[in-house]
Amino acid sequence: MLIMHTTCMANTQSALDRLCDPDSKVSAHYVIDEDGQVYHLVDERERAWHAGIAFWDGETDVNGCSIGIEVAHPGPDENGEGPEFPSHQWQALINLSQDIISRHPIPAHRVLAHSDVAPSRKTDPGSLFDWSGLAQKGIGLWSDCGEKDLASLSSPKFFELEPIQRGEASENKQAVEQLQQALRAFGYQITPDGVYGPATQTVMCAFQLHFRSERIDGIADAVCCARLLDLISRKQ
Numbered sequence: 001m002l003i004m005h006t007t008c009m010a011n012t013q014s015a016l017d018r019l020c021d022p023d024s025k026v027s028a029h030y031v032i033d034e035d036g037q038v039y040h041l042v043d044e045r046e047r048a049w050h051a052g053i054a055f056w057d058g059e060t061d062v063n064g065c066s067i068g069i070e071v072a073h074p075g076p077d078e079n080g081e082g083p084e085f086p087s088h089q090w091q092a093l094i095n096l097s098q099d100i101i102s103r104h105p106i107p108a109h110r111v112l113a114h115s116d117v118a119p120s121r122k123t124d125p126g127s128l129f130d131w132s133g134l135a136q137k138g139i140g141l142w143s144d145c146g147e148k149d150l151a152s153l154s155s156p157k158f159f160e161l162e163p164i165q166r167g168e169a170s171e172n173k174q175a176v177e178q179l180q181q182a183l184r185a186f187g188y189q190i191t192p193d194g195v196y197g198p199a200t201q202t203v204m205c206a207f208q209l210h211f212r213s214e215r216i217d218g219i220a221d222a223v224c225c226a227r228l229l230d231l232i233s234r235k236q
């Protein structure tokens with residue numbers, strides 16, 4: 001796996017200090033600063049402590065099978081806004097990711113956000129991260145599906161055009177369970193219990209952070225469902 005992070009710190013030097021301090025118990029294979037300088041901190045063959053307690057597609061030892069890249073960025077403010085990623089930094093991320101993917105058997109669907117593998121604890125690299133742009137460069141999966149694409153997608157048709165919301169479990173138990181099964185089939189850690197409670201909402205927020213950043217509210221609307229089905233169909 002290739003896991004993307006943002007440092008969520010004001011400057012790169014403090015992030016580097018923290019990532020190189022044994023007492024902090026965090027590390028990453030690479031850090032990319034605002035100018036596009038790449039710091040190689042941990043050998044790719046070694047385990048770095050970047051994912052923490054995490055899960056993807058049955059794998060619980062994410063640190064043991066992934067390379068972690070920290071992109072120096074302060075992260076979004078409380079309104080979800082923040083500075084754009086500088087172009088030199090973004091280009092360095094593209095170059096580094098392409099290089100890593102060329103040397104390791106990392107399928108597109110295993111290029112992930114920290115928030116994908118640890119949805120209840122992490123939101124980085126956040127809503128400002130341009131996953132669509134990365135996918136155009138051959139890095140990761142992306143879906144542009146919209147509501148109108150739902151009809152052409154194959155079953156299971158678990159979606160409702162009305163958002164499936166927290167508290168609607170009794171009416172939509174089966175649909176919620178199918179949604180949960182789809183999220184799990186893609187890779188998220190989720191229990192298909194038919195209850196659209198806080199755990200499911202948290203996973204939906206993680207999905208939105210990666211695949212539908214215009215709207216991060218934990219509601220599985222038609223666009224989210226279309227993209228989820230599309231992504232599962234292209235997971236190889």
Ligand SMILES: [Zn+2]
Pocket residue numbers: 004005006050114122124
């Ligand atoms: Zn992270």
